[in-house]
Amino acid sequence: MNAASDVLVIGAGVIGAATAYFATQQGLTVTVLDKGLPASGTSSACEGNILVSDKELGPELELTRYSLDVWHGDLAEHKRLWEFESKGGIIVASRESSLASLNRVMASQAGYGVRVDRLDPDDLRKAEPHITPDALGGAFYPEDCQVQPMLVAGHLVRLATQAGARFVADTPVSGFLRSGDRVTGVRTPRGDFSAGAVVNCTGTWAGQLAALAGVSVPVLPRRGFVMVTEPLPPMIHHKVYAAEYIDNVGSSDAGLQASPVVEGTPSGTILIGSTRERVGFDRTVSTDALRLLAGNGVSLFPFLEHVKAIRHYHGFRPYCPDHLPVIGHDERAPGLWHAAGHEGAGIGLSAGTGKLLAQALAGQSPDLALAPFAPARFGEQALNSTTHREEATA
Amino acid sequence: MSAALPGTVEADVAVVGAGPAGLAAAVASAEAGAAVVVVDAGPQPGGQFWRHRPESVEPDPDGKGHHGWRTYRDLRARFDAARHSGRITYVPGQQVWMAEKVHAGFVVRTTPTVTAGPTSGTADGGSTVVARRLVLCPGGYDRQLPVPGWDLPGVMAAGGIQAFIKGNGGLPGKRFVIAGTGPFLLPVAAGIAEAGGQVLAVLESSSPKAWLPHLRAAAGVPEKALEGVEYGAVFARHRIPYRIRTIVTEVLGTDCASGVRTAKVDAEGRVRPGTERVYRDVDVVGFGWGFTPQMELPLSLGVETRMDADGSLVGVVTERQESSIPGLFLAGEVTGVGGATLAVLEGLTAGTAAAAAPAPAAVVPGLRAMARHRRFAEAMHRAHPVPAAWQDWLAPQTTVCRCEEVTAGEITAARDDLGAHHARTLKSFTRAGMGWCQGRVCGFAAACLGAGPGAAPSIESLSGAAKRPLAAPVGIGELAALKNTDD
Numbered sequence: 001m002n003a004a005s006d007v008l009v010i011g012a013g014v015i016g017a018a019t020a021y022f023a024t025q026q027g028l029t030v031t032v033l034d035k036g037l038p039a040s041g042t043s044s045a046c047e048g049n050i051l052v053s054d055k056e057l058g059p060e061l062e063l064t065r066y067s068l069d070v071w072h073g074d075l076a077e078h079k080r081l082w083e084f085e086s087k088g089g090i091i092v093a094s095r096e097s098s099l100a101s102l103n104r105v106m107a108s109q110a111g112y113g114v115r116v117d118r119l120d121p122d123d124l125r126k127a128e129p130h131i132t133p134d135a136l137g138g139a140f141y142p143e144d145c146q147v148q149p150m151l152v153a154g155h156l157v158r159l160a161t162q163a164g165a166r167f168v169a170d171t172p173v174s175g176f177l178r179s180g181d182r183v184t185g186v187r188t189p190r191g192d193f194s195a196g197a198v199v200n201c202t203g204t205w206a207g208q209l210a211a212l213a214g215v216s217v218p219v220l221p222r223r224g225f226v227m228v229t230e231p232l233p234p235m236i237h238h239k240v241y242a243a244e245y246i247d248n249v250g251s252s253d254a255g256l257q258a259s260p261v262v263e264g265t266p267s268g269t270i271l272i273g274s275t276r277e278r279v280g281f282d283r284t285v286s287t288d289a290l291r292l293l294a295g296n297g298v299s300l301f302p303f304l305e306h307v308k309a310i311r312h313y314h315g316f317r318p319y320c321p322d323h324l325p326v327i328g329h330d331e332r333a334p335g336l337w338h339a340a341g342h343e344g345a346g347i348g349l350s351a352g353t354g355k356l357l358a359q360a361l362a363g364q365s366p367d368l369a370l371a372p373f374a375p376a377r378f379g380e381q382a383l384n385s386t387t388h389r390e391e392a393t394a
Numbered sequence: 395m396s397a398a399l400p401g402t403v404e405a406d407v408a409v410v411g412a413g414p415a416g417l418a419a420a421v422a423s424a425e426a427g428a429a430v431v432v433v434d435a436g437p438q439p440g441g442q443f444w445r446h447r448p449e450s451v452e453p454d455p456d457g458k459g460h461h462g463w464r465t466y467r468d469l470r471a472r473f474d475a476a477r478h479s480g481r482i483t484y485v486p487g488q489q490v491w492m493a494e495k496v497h498a499g500f501v502v503r504t505t506p507t508v509t510a511g512p513t514s515g516t517a518d519g520g521s522t523v524v525a526r527r528l529v530l531c532p533g534g535y536d537r538q539l540p541v542p543g544w545d546l547p548g549v550m551a552a553g554g555i556q557a558f559i560k561g562n563g564g565l566p567g568k569r570f571v572i573a574g575t576g577p578f579l580l581p582v583a584a585g586i587a588e589a590g591g592q593v594l595a596v597l598e599s600s601s602p603k604a605w606l607p608h609l610r611a612a613a614g615v616p617e618k619a620l621e622g623v624e625y626g627a628v629f630a631r632h633r634i635p636y637r638i639r640t641i642v643t644e645v646l647g648t649d650c651a652s653g654v655r656t657a658k659v660d661a662e663g664r665v666r667p668g669t670e671r672v673y674r675d676v677d678v679v680g681f682g683w684g685f686t687p688q689m690e691l692p693l694s695l696g697v698e699t700r701m702d703a704d705g706s707l708v709g710v711v712t713e714r715q716e717s718s719i720p721g722l723f724l725a726g727e728v729t730g731v732g733g734a735t736l737a738v739l740e741g742l743t744a745g746t747a748a749a750a751a752p753a754p755a756a757v758v759p760g761l762r763a764m765a766r767h768r769r770f771a772e773a774m775h776r777a778h779p780v781p782a783a784w785q786d787w788l789a790p791q792t793t794v795c796r797c798e799e800v801t802a803g804e805i806t807a808a809r810d811d812l813g814a815h816h817a818r819t820l821k822s823f824t825r826a827g828m829g830w831c832q833g834r835v836c837g838f839a840a841a842c843l844g845a846g847p848g849a850a851p852s853i854e855s856l857s858g859a860a861k862r863p864l865a866a867p868v869g870i871g872e873l874a875a876l877k878n879t880d881d
Contacts, residue, residue, distance in 0.1 A: 037814060037815065037819045038812065038813055038814075039819070039822055039823075040819060044818075150819075150823055151822075154808070154813070154822075154823050157812070157813070158811050158812055158813075167813065169813055169815075227870075230867060231797075231829065231830065267798065267825060267829075285492065285863060287494070287876055291876040293873075294871070294873035294874035295873075295874040298870060298871065304871075305870060305874070306869070307870050308508070308868060308869055309864060309868055310830065310832060310867045311863060311864055312863050312864060
């Protein structure tokens with residue numbers, strides 16, 4: 001048996017790393033397990049978005065605003081570690097119909113306090129000189145930011161371990177330790193780990209881990225491809241995406257969709273994202289996805305036609321049926337907590353999620369109510385447990 | 395090249411590569427009756443090993459400085475005959491950026507070869523090859539180990555120098571130092587001397603004594619000993635010093651290489667204090683630490699892999715050179731670095747099998763010859779290892795990834811502070827391997843650094859370093875114009 005801790009975090013992606021970091025800030029003893037190395041799942045296969053611009057009124061916007069405060073507050077001193085850029089986002093409309101929807105969205109967002117400025121075609125070309133001549137107008141979101149997500153996860157785990165946490169790599173969880181209904185730890189090939197609270201931060205795999213504890217958490221994978229260009233001098237200055245993006249984010253359509261999201265990175269490469277399709281954990285490279293990304297990238301920035309792609313990657317975005325994450329204690333399996341299912345927004349939401357969860361784990365009332373994210377909200381009964389049950393021995 | 399490129403070509407067998415293995419595979423498949431398409435990045439057949447001056451300039455090269463030229467001439471005549479009769483469709487100047495397994499076999503997508511780094515503007519488009527069976531013969535490239543100053547202009551891969559001489563008939567400089575390990579350093583130095591360059595020294599990190607446990611295997615391939623005698627004569631004639639257990643510890647120079655600092659090392663590669671020496675007025679420093687097979691296409695198709703005796707990731711194949719993916723054959727470096735003679739034998743075997751022809755009687759002696767050459771290659775790899783202590787030669791500020799300018803210190807910090815023990819995670823944290831070359835140059839070194847001093851990288855780490863979802867850079871305009879090819 002390994003040393004017991006107050007909190008056992010499963011998964012060292014960005015959500016687990018933030019949870020571990022803030023738990024140590026609360027004075028809790030923390031152990032982090034990962035089946036591989038830090039940031040080797042979805043956190044390493046995304047775009048590092050911290051977006052306000054794609055959010056509508058509701059709990060996700062609340063969590064987004066709270067997270068932004070944490071990024072700019074608690075985590076400000078570490079910004080440079082993970083290439084934090086307050087670059088701002090621009091949504092571009094190239095059709096009259098999408099311009100009309102964009103104007104509607106902007107009006108409603110402004111109504112609930114999102115900072116957004118209308119861009120006429122001249123403003124747009126000043127902000128992004130290489131934008132398509134078809135652009136009819138756009139919206140500027142100064143609060144949108146970007147980070148290098150792998151570095152966020154890697155450094156938060158490092159900072160947590162410096163504050164006393166223990167990180168154990170290459171340690172998959174094979175089952176839960178129970179004392180009656182209560183979850184008291186996990187089993188792994190490296191022995192048992194016991195803890196006062198076990199936090200499931202396994203992202204797209206959260207449903208599988210929850211099933212080991214006999215509870216249903218409906219987190220599903222949605223595959224997304226991102227294409228990367230050769231390094232270039234700065235050509236694109238903001239996160240630039242098309243008005244259709246907003247519609248796709250909230251969609252449950254299983255088919256392949258893509259809307260252009262184009263942005264430069266500090267290293268000079270340009271990221272062209274991203275597709276969304278529900279194909280399970282299929283890792284087969286899809287030429288259709290590449291064709292769509294390329295075509296949509298060129299439609300926003302025509303110069304891309306003559307640029308070379310040098311890489312592409314894909315990740316599995318974890319999403320729940322209602323497109324809200326699962327954050328908080330699972331009363332169906334006392335002692336088990338979840339923080340997963342943030343879909344394409346996990347990087348941005350990680351800071352707030354980690355801080356709120358750490359407050360709750362420390363027995364405080366979190367700054368933001370976690371009720372909308374309750375793990376049991378989907379109403380399923382606890383599944384028949386396939387878990388290896390045993391009385392706690394510690 | 396002005397030949398009209400085919401849009402989509404269908405064939406029984408697609409062969410990728412037109413070096414020793416690819417030419418042999420194409421010829422064997424075509425002569426067994428298959429319709430064959432050969433896709434090659436080079437402008438004319440021969441690959442790296444038989445690279446020669448443009449045939450438009452020199453239509454009938456004499457093969458000076460080449461080995462196995464008679465074999466090339468024979469394969470080339472059969473290749474040209476098969477092209478003439480329509481059995482072989484030859485698609486030169488095209489790199490494969492993606493290979494897929496589909497219901498009917500394989501789809502291979504190509505793009506015009508990019509010769510010198512980033513370019514703008516798309517030339518002609520690529521082509522799509524659909525074939526029932528696929529033979530991958532992509533070859534390999536020089537394995538590089540970073541050392542202080544190796545990123546200065548004037549530092550080349552040993553194979554790069556050889557390719558320069560073969561392809562241009564000239565030299566990239568006047569005064570050379572060649573360093574690294576393995577018999578390949580000899581032909582490179584001999585080629586320089588024969589072309590009129592001065593080789594100040596050949597520095598071999600290993601020692602001939604390392605061959606002692608492997609003499610039986612070496613004796614199985616007597617022609618290699620003859621080659622050795624031949625190089626010995628060249629070395630004597632040009633007075634080329636050959637120093638064993640010696641390495642370059644630093645390339646000197648500010649704007650470009652102007653000299654090297656060298657030192658004697660022990661059997662593990664640890665520098666022996668007090669043995670430093672400086673060579674000045676050096677134009678070109680050539681490093682050769684063996685070869686890295688080009689595994690991106692086999693890996694993208696999901697073949698089973700293993701670690702070869704030289705620490706390279708290679709594909710597992712059957713006696714008929716078939717990979718773990720039915721219908722996918724591998725020949726040459728991707729099944730283990732073993733020289734051109736072995737590559738030709740493997741290509742002939744793979745090509746015959748891919749044509750679904752019964753194995754001819756000649757196959758059994760071929761199998762025996764392949765076994766002899768493989769034993770020799772293994773002995774060579776064991777006698778000329780990458781020195782275990784090579785990481786000690788690095789300073790923290792030594793560049794490891796030249797594309798992204800990532801230093802050894804940044805990589806070891808990511809390993810020690812952020813737990814990045816695998817090449818893939820190192821890449822995520824430091825950008826080592828994320829630049830234009832996508833880790834082809836630094837991938838092996840970064841994987842070693844992730845494993846830590848003296849440790850060998852795991853097969854998972856090497857796979858992570860070798861996986862490239864785009865096997866070659868491809869124009870975004872080309873991608874946007876792709877046709878939907880659902881089978």
